[in-house]
Amino acid sequence: MRTALASAAIIALGALGFASPAFAQDPRIIDSEEYIPGIWIDPDGCEHWAMDDGTEGYMSPRRTRDGRPVCHRSEICGVMQSDQLFATDRYAISAEGRAALENFFRTANAFGFLIYGHTDSRASDEYNITLSDNRARAVADVAGSVGVRVVDMRGFGERMPIATNGTAAGMQQNRRVEIYCLR
């Protein structure tokens, strides 16, 4: 009954020309009802569009145009500078690096981990994908050795820089392994 009345009111308002006047000039854009969502942030730190429509609820992940979820950096629980773990172009972890990683994985108090390798932009894209994949795998092997769960692991090469590759300092920041904790 309420819904019927409200719908009737909306239709009546629409008939009087109140619906979306901004788009009225373009015949290809149909008249629409305004629905403004809220944002809910999941425990991983990622945003979702949420709408409460009275007795219905709707939700969908907020994404960038290329399909990545819109998240806050708080979801990254560990960032390792590759220079501290690996020699140039290698993916064997130093003894010191291994000990620090083991300690991290033991104390992170997470259900599982996502592990992603990244490089700077020197050398070819293909080479960097392989190198970062091998480095992520080396870190994942340490996680496995202390008995924690690796949910996902891969190398993104130079494709997801966090700093400029135009300076030595920027490139150093881009050479990294990111660990996301699932709790």
Added chain:
Amino acid sequence: MTYIRITALLGILALSACDNRSTDKSVDRGVNAHHVSTLVAGIWIDPDGCDHWIIDDGAEGYLSERSTPDGRPVCSGVAQPNTVVGPFQAGSPIPDVLF
């Protein structure tokens, strides 16, 4: 003239019905009113073994995908397919830099 009066009456009825007919859908109105950002989620594992956030907010239910940073599904193995777990503890707001 009569037409306009009826329209106004219908509008008032719709507002007084305590239904969420506002265009702002970010607030759960009425009893236990709260903003949607305060919702607490569990995890539903789909038949393929992948995770979805699930929220039961009384009259409303919500479901949304859990994604990796590059947009693939998270299939964590936290529980068997076709089951629900949680709510899970939220992550720390500050990232640790290990080195």
